[in-house]
Amino acid sequence: MNAADHFARQGWRVRLFDNLSRAGSDQNLVWIGAQHPSSLDFKAGDVRDADLVAEAVRGADAVLHLAAQVAVTTSMADPLGDFAINLTGTLNVLEAVRRGAPEATVVFASTNKVYGELENLDGAVTEDQPLDFRTPYGCSKGAADQYVHDYGRSFGLQTVVLRQSCIYGRHQNGSEDQGWVAHFVHSILAGRPLAIYGDGHQVRDLLDARDLCRLYELAVEPAGPATGQVFNVGGGPANARDLLQVIAAIEAASGRKAEYRFAAARPGDQRRYVSDLARVTATVGWQPEIGVDAGLTDMIAWARSLVVP
Numbered sequence: 001m002n003a004a005d006h007f008a009r010q011g012w013r014v015r016l017f018d019n020l021s022r023a024g025s026d027q028n029l030v031w032i033g034a035q036h037p038s039s040l041d042f043k044a045g046d047v048r049d050a051d052l053v054a055e056a057v058r059g060a061d062a063v064l065h066l067a068a069q070v071a072v073t074t075s076m077a078d079p080l081g082d083f084a085i086n087l088t089g090t091l092n093v094l095e096a097v098r099r100g101a102p103e104a105t106v107v108f109a110s111t112n113k114v115y116g117e118l119e120n121l122d123g124a125v126t127e128d129q130p131l132d133f134r135t136p137y138g139c140s141k142g143a144a145d146q147y148v149h150d151y152g153r154s155f156g157l158q159t160v161v162l163r164q165s166c167i168y169g170r171h172q173n174g175s176e177d178q179g180w181v182a183h184f185v186h187s188i189l190a191g192r193p194l195a196i197y198g199d200g201h202q203v204r205d206l207l208d209a210r211d212l213c214r215l216y217e218l219a220v221e222p223a224g225p226a227t228g229q230v231f232n233v234g235g236g237p238a239n240a241r242d243l244l245q246v247i248a249a250i251e252a253a254s255g256r257k258a259e260y261r262f263a264a265a266r267p268g269d270q271r272r273y274v275s276d277l278a279r280v281t282a283t284v285g286w287q288p289e290i291g292v293d294a295g296l297t298d299m300i301a302w303a304r305s306l307v308v309p
């Protein structure tokens, strides 16, 4: 939703293709429709439906493939469903581009989960880190990441793979299963208790969605420097925080006190993940501009605006 809004603001005609399975995406759709009544059109559809995807993609100048089954927990409960959405869905997008929009740049939202648990790694993670898919979600997104990259080599598509770390921002409807920053913000504002899986010292590098959207825009440049590349993308070392630090930052920015309890760590949960941004910065000149405190303050303002007084 943030990406669609960003591109429409930059003067693009945007087609949004989504099955609205994510809770809250229908409200986001109402919002974005009101922002861009003439430059954005919405097609309801599922990426598992190859014909609908082909129709939506035909003739596009750029394709951002962000639709996914996004939760590790759901992938553990339903690996076949996860595979169909994340892998078959991605192949449907790639084939639709190959046949109907071969000049389009395809940007794929991959994940830091392609690198596995990284038990013994203290520094920032570069793209040279060996792949190590864990959990069905890690496998389906990781395989999709490799397919997208390879469609560049095998079929000459213009592909960009972004291995995204923790993304947060306005319009994010987080839950316990995915989108934990949004989940923390909404819960703390509503006075709902949180469960913290593990000891709360898991570290992530947080990236504001507005910064990511600026990168999407650089990535879609036809035959630009990002074409054919794979980048790790997150907030980087300057925006690395552990869960308890994020809770403290939300408390400080919102003036609300969090309630939480600890529970057992979950499978596939990396202890520490911080993106090394050297490659993406050197290639396209991008780096995050919005620090964690400013980003959280903005997200809290949005979350508060949703609450009907």
Ligand SMILES: NC(=O)c1ccc[n+]([C@@H]2O[C@H](COP(=O)([O-])OP(=O)(O)OC[C@H]3O[C@@H](n4cnc5c(N)ncnc54)[C@H](O)[C@@H]3O)[C@@H](O)[C@H]2O)c1
Pocket (backbone or CB within 6 Å): 017, 018, 019, 020, 021, 022, 025, 045, 046, 047, 048, 065, 066, 067, 068, 069, 070, 085, 089, 109, 110, 111, 112, 141, 163, 164, 165, 166, 167, 168, 172, 173, 179
């Ligand atoms: N948010 C993060 O921290 C993060 C980190 C790494 C990777 N990613 C990737 O970024 C992408 C966007 O994630 P997000 O956090 O914005 O999640 P999101 O749930 O807000 O966005 C995914 C969208 O895909 C739609 N969708 C789900 N299944 C679909 C299907 N079968 N057909 C069509 N649409 C479908 C959902 O309705 C939702 O609007 C995903 O590919 C995710 O794997 C996100």
